[in-house]
Amino acid sequence: MSFEEDVAKAHALLQAQAEAEKQDQAQIADPELASAVAQALVEVRKQNPLVASITNAVTMDFVANAQLAIGGSAAMVYIGEEGQALTDIGSALYINMGTLLPLHEEAIPAAARVAHETNTPWVLDPVGIGIGGMRGRILLDLAACKPTIIRGNASEIIALASLWAVPMTTGALEHSKRGLVRGVDSTDQVDDAIAAACALARFTGGAVMVSGKLDAVCDATRVVRVFGGSALMSKVTGFGCSLGGVAAVFAGVADPFVAAVAASCAYKKAGTRAATRSSGPGTFKAAFLDSLYSLDSSEIAERITSIDNV
Amino acid sequence: MSFEEDVAKAHALLQAQAEAEKQDQAQIADPELASAVAQALVEVRKQNPLVASITNAVTMDFVANAQLAIGGSAAMVYIGEEGQALTDIGSALYINMGTLLPLHEEAIPAAARVAHETNTPWVLDPVGIGIGGMRGRILLDLAACKPTIIRGNASEIIALASLWAVPMTTGALEHSKRGLVRGVDSTDQVDDAIAAACALARFTGGAVMVSGKLDAVCDATRVVRVFGGSALMSKVTGFGCSLGGVAAVFAGVADPFVAAVAASCAYKKAGTRAATRSSGPGTFKAAFLDSLYSLDSSEIAERITSIDNV
């Protein structure tokens, strides 16, 4: 298929999404969860939770702007003592493994330990898992601090479950032998990562988000799928990172599962809307931040398409 | 107040600002200052001053783009020897304390010393003051290099006056016991920081900018207040940082007080205009850079709303 056909297809998709948005009057599968998700957004805007972030240099700006747009306050640091100090005063901590420096080998586990010891919710984004040796050592270290929320693409979630050797069924184990990350891209499908995600959630006692065309959010017993968004979200760097950063904002005001579902719903809703107001990845990113800022709290839970027990 | 009401209020505010912009035919309090401010922008565009920056990783891109949009040239470095070399050839230096690395403990004071010794104007943004110990040590070190312009929010300015123990009246001292920074946010009002700002200005012999709804710019004897801008400026990361970076561009062609007032006027004017051309924080940032680029030099001094002696 030529790129021109690809673009034509993308435009057709955008139009379909615009119509889908109008018709999204689907039944909400779980009114209690829907209500908690709406309430989480109301609380974020009321409380303006401060999130401390140790995050990668490529997307720092986008992460901070997404955290501000949704209603939080953002502060990024590198140094160990500063990460610990900020975590101590913040409502939540966000750790993203993107562009590591040598100092991160000490700073990241130190901040995570403060979060764990003070019961401050924290979100881990294991982006880049598999590149180099230091990254693996840090991630192994972090298992003991049990992240409140883990967010990754399918390959990253499978690779993390495998690295941490969380108990899985044989079928799940087979899938987890894949988890081949290609740079920062997934080579696996979201559905292939559900077993690994649930196993991670049972291990941490928190929530796990698998990002993809349909997002999946798992805890120990449930999988929620969230639809919408736009193909352009994979054509702009940082949509995954900033989703993790926004999940940390929500985790400052809501329980891990609700926070993760709320963040995913907000992203899918804002992405769907932004696609109708942009003509490519550059204008899409700006329109996305606009949409995130002006989301109606009552509308984001519409993005939940199914809830299953596992 | 719900977020929806908040958004409605924000829209009402934007509309009011748009009208305010049309009606801004106010008397200029000080024609000489107004003329110097206009001239400063003309000179920036004529001379294209090169500013060396040691600045934080979150907003580097925004700082550089704002410096280019106003008419300057931008170069960012980390390493001590490079900061010194660039300061030596540049028209001004900008130092922002945002996301410190261990190397900054040596690099920042070294560049500031070169600026001080070569009479190169330099701007200090003490963002994050209060987080961790290294930040405080560097800031203490910088007092001796007497920054030409200091820019911060109210809490940061109060905290810096307190850290440097600049002489203040009892009333001012009382205020200065506050200065509680929350991450990178202010918990104080601009008016509460005027005494601290003037005390800092007497100490450095330069100018001090306090950013807020109304900006205040002080030197040893005067306070100018500058109005306009948009509530969206606090919903995008880097408006404070890039204002400091733009003040450094102006400091390359004008005296400290005029440079600080000109930067503040340019930001308030461009912010007011951008608010009428955007639908949220994403499009606002792009519209702001457009507005900064196309400012008319004769119009920015309109933003001065009062000049008081202290």
Added chain:
Amino acid sequence: MSFEEDVAKAHALLQAQAEAEKQDQAQIADPELASAVAQALVEVRKQNPLVASITNAVTMDFVANAQLAIGGSAAMVYIGEEGQALTDIGSALYINMGTLLPLHEEAIPAAARVAHETNTPWVLDPVGIGIGGMRGRILLDLAACKPTIIRGNASEIIALASLWAVPMTTGALEHSKRGLVRGVDSTDQVDDAIAAACALARFTGGAVMVSGKLDAVCDATRVVRVFGGSALMSKVTGFGCSLGGVAAVFAGVADPFVAAVAASCAYKKAGTRAATRSSGPGTFKAAFLDSLYSLDSSEIAERITSIDNV
């Protein structure tokens, strides 16, 4: 000339460019090269080449977004072992010398050596050449790894030819005594750097890109000139960096000369189009990424204005 006249001139220029775009039905000087350039874009979009980047902190986000918009996959790292690991699995490597950290003295040459040893194409952007001593030492080290493509402005290309002491004619040598970089800006014209560029290309066996109003792309025997773009490209940070990053994406699927010409054509075409859809540097950057994303592979070679033998 006042800034207001400058803006009026810029607008007139934008209008002229819009008309130029309509009228660009010029004869293509070399149908074979034009066809190879078009094919390179088709292949990028088909193969989605992964590029490993060690690049500066100011423009990382823009580099990654440009690489994604053109059809590649982007991954940025700092640490030596990670740069080597990513280079090993990637289709190409991009090295930009912008904001150096001490670790780069080891990390950059190590990644370049892996690229050289594994015949992975790699692109060097010697931005900031001349600032500090470490930068010069790293650049000297890189000569032995013979970059597949070098991209810089005229002053940077002249300075690199001089630093590497590549053999040049007397006339060229005279020019190369200039190469005075001012921060990150060129003080020389593209035409003044052609001899240095060709000398570098003879030394590396690859291609050299000189960016300016007209881009020049050289190999050992040819100079291609590429026209278009917009004056706004010099008012936004990172257009040079991201052009190098996009050249690396093309180098993952095409030979060095074709890759360099294709990247330059894509930038000039997208820049021309974006100028007609923007009102200043902020909206221009977004419109540029949109345009890069939706380029028609058959139209970019139109930007070639001449091919000369040297």
